[in-house]
Amino acid sequence: MTVSPLAVTGALLFTAPVFPDDRGFFGTPLQAGRFAEATGRPLFPLAQASYSRSRRGVVRGVHYTAAPPGAEKFVYCVHGALLDIVVDLRVGSPTYGLWDAVRLTGDQMDALYLPVGVGHAFVALTDDTVMQYLLSREYVPADERAVSVLDPRLGLPVGDPAGHDLSERDRAAPTLEQAREAGLLPDYARCRAIEVRNLRDAPAGAAGGR
Numbered sequence: 001m002t003v004s005p006l007a008v009t010g011a012l013l014f015t016a017p018v019f020p021d022d023r024g025f026f027g028t029p030l031q032a033g034r035f036a037e038a039t040g041r042p043l044f045p046l047a048q049a050s051y052s053r054s055r056r057g058v059v060r061g062v063h064y065t066a067a068p069p070g071a072e073k074f075v076y077c078v079h080g081a082l083l084d085i086v087v088d089l090r091v092g093s094p095t096y097g098l099w100d101a102v103r104l105t106g107d108q109m110d111a112l113y114l115p116v117g118v119g120h121a122f123v124a125l126t127d128d129t130v131m132q133y134l135l136s137r138e139y140v141p142a143d144e145r146a147v148s149v150l151d152p153r154l155g156l157p158v159g160d161p162a163g164h165d166l167s168e169r170d171r172a173a174p175t176l177e178q179a180r181e182a183g184l185l186p187d188y189a190r191c192r193a194i195e196v197r198n199l200r201d202a203p204a205g206a207a208g209g210r
Helices: 032-039 176-181 188-201
Strands: 002-005 012-015 018-021 024-027 048-054 059-065 073-079 081-088 099-105 110-114 118-124 129-135 144-146
Touching: 002 032, 012 032, 059 081, 073 081, 073 099, 073 118, 081 110, 081 129, 099 110
Parallel strands: none
Antiparallel strands: 002 012, 012 110, 018 024, 048 129, 059 118, 059 144, 073 110, 073 129, 081 099, 081 118
């Protein structure tokens, strides 16, 4: 397994080998020990596992969790193909307002780690695209936020707006600047402090250090 930093500070791309045979293939997108080696800390305490299924053209995001409580995320594509986008929404971050994008497919073992306060979006490139989410916090509707995936300042690679299949919530989401002016964006230092708290809450005996 290899680990590569993304353009957003703290966000990582994990690439694991795939082992095919005449029955199909096998792979492991997440190993706690490799996560610890790459980040210098144990894997965050797992509070929830979820998945979404999308038809081609569906765009989801840019979603994030208010901090506090904040949420770390580990995501990968189980089936189909998608363009996964991470956006730095953390005010005070050295990469605030920047984004990166990675193509994920169900035939690969690529996965992304998103630190607390980093926004997430994706574009489904095929029908029956399934995205798996591992989260450090349980979903609480009141804590969930969104920034417009169509914000021209961000310039996200989501294609022709006329072809987007967006939820009403995502269509109504504020731009990055509107969210900042309204005090809705997470603070970088506070997000890092939440990650430290998660480190303290990690199960005893979890792998850590480099």
